[in-house]
Amino acid sequence: MSPSDDFFRATTVRQNNNNITREHTRRSKATEDAENAFKVRLSLRTALGDKAYTWDTNEEYLFKAMVAFSMRRVPNREATEISHVLLCNVTQRVSFWFVVTDPSRNHTLPAVEVQSAIRMNRNRINNAFFLNDQTLEFLRIPATLAPPTDPSVPIWIIIFGVIFCIVIVATMLLILSGIRQHRSPTPKDQARLEMVSGEYGLDHGLKSQPEDSFQHFL
Numbered sequence: 001m002s003p004s005d006d007f008f009r010a011t012t013v014r015q016n017n018n019n020i021t022r023e024h025t026r027r028s029k030a031t032e033d034a035e036n037a038f039k040v041r042l043s044l045r046t047a048l049g050d051k052a053y054t055w056d057t058n059e060e061y062l063f064k065a066m067v068a069f070s071m072r073r074v075p076n077r078e079a080t081e082i083s084h085v086l087l088c089n090v091t092q093r094v095s096f097w098f099v100v101t102d103p104s105r106n107h108t109l110p111a112v113e114v115q116s117a118i119r120m121n122r123n124r125i126n127n128a129f130f131l132n133d134q135t136l137e138f139l140r141i142p143a144t145l146a147p148p149t150d151p152s153v154p155i156w157i158i159i160f161g162v163i164f165c166i167v168i169v170a171t172m173l174l175i176l177s178g179i180r181q182h183r184s185p186t187p188k189d190q191a192r193l194e195m196v197s198g199e200y201g202l203d204h205g206l207k208s209q210p211e212d213s214f215q216h217f218l
Contacts, residue, residue: 036108038115039139042094047135055094059129060087063098066128067114070121071100074113190202 040063053059064085071080084103084118090096100109118125118141126132133143 004040020193036114037097037099038111038118038141040095041137041139042131043131043135043137044094044131048132060090062128063087066125067098067100070117070125071109073120074117076103077109077113077117078189105180111140 027065039211042055044055061082064082064087067085068080068082071077071084080100084101086101087096087098100110100114101107122133122141122143126136129136
């Protein structure tokens with residue numbers, strides 16, 4: 001082996017060691033900056049059952065991408081990149097810690113900004129992994145309420161239908177009440193009817209009296 005080959009190998013090993021050291025340093029920030037770090041816990045088996053996928057480096061990359069996407073929607077954080085999101089302490093039961101760094105200032109972003117970004121895009125993150133707030137838990141970030149769903153029928157049509165039904169029922173009740181009052185005579189009408197009946201009986205008696213007398217004499 002020539003000296004040039006030994007030099008090339010030594011240079012390559014030194015660069016790899018430097019990369020490994022740099023990666024360990026970056027990953028350790030998630031532990032060192034615990035104040036700005038968040039723990040995530042996923043329940044893939046609970047959410048997906050037999051269709052649960054394996055959490056691997058590809059899924060980690062997707063998680064970093066979703067966090068970076070969320071941070072880019074925060075004012076003054078549009079320059080956030082996937083490489084700025086660091087994960088550490090990843091377990092087989094799928095839990096880990098993460099922080100978002102700002103390389104220009106060599107520190108992690110405040111937890112308040114990260115929390116606001118995650119809450120604002122929580123549904124997008126859940127959908128990316130086919131999970132929900134119960135199976136994708138950000139332990140220091142409160143779960144968000146589900147967005148209101150638009151009803152299949154517009155609300156104004158429902159309100160109009162209810163009012164229309166009330167008007168129809170009230171109208172029917174008024175009509176039925178009027179019919180009942182029309183069929184049943186009032187006390188005044190009853191008294192007038194009795195008076196007319198009495199007068200008719202008296203006149204009939206007077207008119208029939210001569211006829212009765214005439215038959216008596218016969």
